[in-house]
Amino acid sequence: MEITVQEFKHCDMITVKGRVDSATAPQLAQALEAANEGGKYKLVINMSDLEYMSSAGFRALLAAQRNSKRYNRGEVVLSSVPDRIREALELAGFTELFKTFDEPLTAVGHF
Amino acid sequence: MKNVQFAAKFEFLDEIRDFVGIIAREGGFGDKEVYNIQLATDEAASNIIEHAYEGVSDGVLELSCGVQGDVIRIVLIDHGEPFDPSEIPMPDLKADLSERKIGGLGIFLMRKLMDEVHYDSQPENNSNFLTMIKRKR
Numbered sequence: 001m002e003i004t005v006q007e008f009k010h011c012d013m014i015t016v017k018g019r020v021d022s023a024t025a026p027q028l029a030q031a032l033e034a035a036n037e038g039g040k041y042k043l044v045i046n047m048s049d050l051e052y053m054s055s056a057g058f059r060a061l062l063a064a065q066r067n068s069k070r071y072n073r074g075e076v077v078l079s080s081v082p083d084r085i086r087e088a089l090e091l092a093g094f095t096e097l098f099k100t101f102d103e104p105l106t107a108v109g110h111f
Numbered sequence: 112m113k114n115v116q117f118a119a120k121f122e123f124l125d126e127i128r129d130f131v132g133i134i135a136r137e138g139g140f141g142d143k144e145v146y147n148i149q150l151a152t153d154e155a156a157s158n159i160i161e162h163a164y165e166g167v168s169d170g171v172l173e174l175s176c177g178v179q180g181d182v183i184r185i186v187l188i189d190h191g192e193p194f195d196p197s198e199i200p201m202p203d204l205k206a207d208l209s210e211r212k213i214g215g216l217g218i219f220l221m222r223k224l225m226d227e228v229h230y231d232s233q234p235e236n237n238s239n240f241l242t243m244i245k246r247k248r
Binding site: 019021022023052054055056058059062065066069083084087088091092093097 | 121122124125128142143146147149150153154157160161202204205208209211216217219220223224
């Protein structure tokens with residue numbers, strides 16, 4: 001798994017590549033926490049090169065969404081979610097908790 | 112059935128997914144089914160590592176997997192604390208963000224993604240068996 005952070009005027013885009021499972025999810029959780037701790041609560045998670053995500057990754061996303069939405073200070077949105085991952089997120093009832101966008105720049109434009 | 116043993120550590124989840132993925136693909140399962148079989152196996156293995164082997168650094172996870180006809184069967188065997196997934200309450204998927212529980216999700220996915228999930232604990236052998244079955248669509 002590889003994480004890169006790109007700053008935009010109104011939000012940060014966090015691009016997650018590769019595979020997120022119980023071994024790598026703590027790294028994702030840490031990146032999301034670091035953004036929040038840096039005062040960044042408007043976050044786009046770009047999943048265009050994400051191959052795999054287990055519930056360990058879902059949990060990291062949920063924690064970040066909770067923390068970001070607190071006091072209405074922001075929101076986590078998802079972009080370019082691959083089919084298999086979207087299906088698993090749907091099954092887990094997560095698609096209701098996150099706005100999703102087809103293109104990263106549309107997601108950025110949401111903020 | 113092919114058998115393999117892994118040290119019960121998260122770092123081997125990649126290889127665990129590969130092991131079942133190759134057998135499922137060779138057995139004629141499609142891309143979507145292979146992904147879901149890998150996800151269910153990952154969730155099962157993650158639970159064993161996290162709960163059955165909680166605080167244990169040298170646990171062993173045995174995996175058996177095979178396709179017969181239209182059915183893939185995956186058996187995960189551990190020698191840790193019995194951990195019956197069916198005793199874990201289902202998460203409330205309608206709960207809103209603040210009430211959404213963080214646990215139980217992996218077990219929920221396992222049950223949703225596979226056709227059957229069975230658990231059998233044999234304390235006399237110090238072994239727990241988690242069997243998952245999926246049929247081709």
